[in-house]
Amino acid sequence: MTGVDTSSSIATLQRDHLAALQQTYNEILTRLGLDGVLLYSGHPRRHFADDQEASFAAFGHFMHWIGQADLARSWLLICPGQRPRLKVHAPDDFWHLPARLPDEPWVATFEIEMSRDDAPPALPTGRFAVLGDVSAALADSLGAACNPTDLLGALDEGRVRKSDYEIACLRDANQQAMAGHRAARRAFLEGGAELDVQFAYLSASRQRETALPYASIVGLNAHAGVLHYQHYDNVAPARRRSLLLDAGHRQRGYCADITRTWAGPDADPAFAPLIEGVTALQQRLIDALAPGVDYVDLHQRMHQALGALLADQGLVHCTPEAAVDQGITRAFCPHGLGHSLGLQVHDVAGRVDGAGRPLPPPDRDPALRLTRKLEAGMVVTMEPGLYVIFMLLAPLKEGAAGGDIDWRLVEGLADHGGIRIEDNLVITPSGHDTLTPPV
Ligand code: GLY
Ligand code: MN
Ligand code: MN
Numbered sequence: 066m067t068g069v070d071t072s073s074s075i076a077t078l079q080r081d082h083l084a085a086l087q088q089t090y091n092e093i094l095t096r097l098g099l100d101g102v103l104l105y106s107g108h109p110r111r112h113f114a115d116d117q118e119a120s121f122a123a124f125g126h127f128m129h130w131i132g133q134a135d136l137a138r139s140w141l142l143i144c145p146g147q148r149p150r151l152k153v154h155a156p157d158d159f160w161h162l163p164a165r166l167p168d169e170p171w172v173a174t175f176e177i178e179m180s181r182d183d184a185p186p187a188l189p190t191g192r193f194a195v196l197g198d199v200s201a202a203l204a205d206s207l208g209a210a211c212n213p214t215d216l217l218g219a220l221d222e223g224r225v226r227k228s229d230y231e232i233a234c235l236r237d238a239n240q241q242a243m244a245g246h247r248a249a250r251r252a253f254l255e256g257g258a259e260l261d262v263q264f265a266y267l268s269a270s271r272q273r274e275t276a277l278p279y280a281s282i283v284g285l286n287a288h289a290g291v292l293h294y295q296h297y298d299n300v301a302p303a304r305r306r307s308l309l310l311d312a313g314h315r316q317r318g319y320c321a322d323i324t325r326t327w328a329g330p331d332a333d334p335a336f337a338p339l340i341e342g343v344t345a346l347q348q349r350l351i352d353a354l355a356p357g358v359d360y361v362d363l364h365q366r367m368h369q370a371l372g373a374l375l376a377d378q379g380l381v382h383c384t385p386e387a388a389v390d391q392g393i394t395r396a397f398c399p400h401g402l403g404h405s406l407g408l409q410v411h412d413v414a415g416r417v418d419g420a421g422r423p424l425p426p427p428d429r430d431p432a433l434r435l436t437r438k439l440e441a442g443m444v445v446t447m448e449p450g451l452y453v454i455f456m457l458l459a460p461l462k463e464g465a466a467g468g469d470i471d472w473r474l475v476e477g478l479a480d481h482g483g484i485r486i487e488d489n490l491v492i493t494p495s496g497h498d499t500l501t502p503p504v
Pocket of ligand 1: 279311322410448
């Protein structure tokens with residue numbers, strides 16, 4: 066191809082990533098006795114009885130090769146010993162701009178068909194599987210197995226440890242997201258409403274809303290205590306106590322997932338020290354990240370540390386251990402310490418071991434999405450939180466734990482919602498490296 070900068074490091078990293086991916090697929094397909102696998106990108110859903118579509122992100126295993134989150138109705142055939150065959154749906158269309166592939170070196174290494182139709186390619190004779198959002202009837206018509214769990218599990222496992230290319234993409238996604246977080250903080254301190262904060266974030270991180278890896282969580286005041294708060298008020302509150310912004314970016318398919326919490330001009334004096342406390346305990350937990358560490362143990366350490374923080378700040382009048390044992394820390398933080406991150410924000414294979422055996426979360430921690438031992442190459446989030454959620458705290462009032470909680474202080478913080486500090490980290494052979502730049 067012409068006009069392609071083959072010397073750029075991302076192209077070199079991508080070439081190595083694709084070579085390793087081909088090798089992984091070869092091994093898995095051979096082991097499972099398959100001649101190939103057909104990956105479907107997926108397509109956007111239409112609203113019922115309407116001609117409008119929901120936003121779309123391609124199937125993760127398709128993106129693992131192609132890195133194009135918006136490539137819809139397209140097919141990729143992987144067979145050992147053959148070049149990947151990509152059939153791109155690019156109809157003649159004067160309503161929309163037909164899909165185009167980027168001017169990048171990887172394109173020349175694939176066999177590409179730009180096609181007016183979105184039908185799956187005919188498969189050669191042999192044993193094939195088709196993966197993605199397809200019906201059993203379509204798989205039958207191709208003579209292929211439909212989403213077989215052994216193949217899916219093996220390929221999921223192949224996404225757990227990231228290549229250098231993937232880590233570079235995740236780092237880039239973090240850089241872009243952090244530019245958004247800086248601007249969003251300014252918008253909040255200048256008096257913006259939730260909607261203004263979201264616009265500032267999108268503008269500075271250079272992305273449209275439908276391209277986000279997840280809907281930004283922009284919570285002012287009590288909304289910061291709604292874990293996945295989904296609205297954007299367009300009027301700023303009269304008193305600005307807090308902002309919790311959980312917002313990311315997608316780069317070549319790979320997701321950043323970053324949260325920051327800021328005290329506003331009307332914050333209770335007890336709030337900023339709590340943010341500092343959560344930030345410090347997050348840093349201590351990050352310091353422990355290394356191969357061989359069990360993520361469930363880190364999650365338990367988060368609860369011990371939250372117990373200590375609650376006691377230090379006078380929110381509870383009991384030992385950290387008693388705060389954990391009585392379920393107080395879990396009422397203040399009902400979510401997990403973090404999760405695997407990659408082509409999906411909550412990436413695949415977080416709750417199985419390397420052989421695909423289930424690793425369910427502890428009974429007390431049903432929301433914990435990562436229950437494995439860490440390995441070099443894994444990318445994880447670390448996102449301790451501390452919230453005032455009366456739905457969870459109120460039941461404690463009646464029991465023994467009720468007497469250990471300083472309800473006056475807790476009620477004073479309710480209008481601040483809560484705190485979450487979230488960074489993205491890669492596990493290295495000797496420890497870890499942070500992908501999230503400073504604010
Ligand atoms: N943004 C969703 C999460 O932090 O898991
Ligand atoms: Mn997260
Ligand atoms: Mn997040």
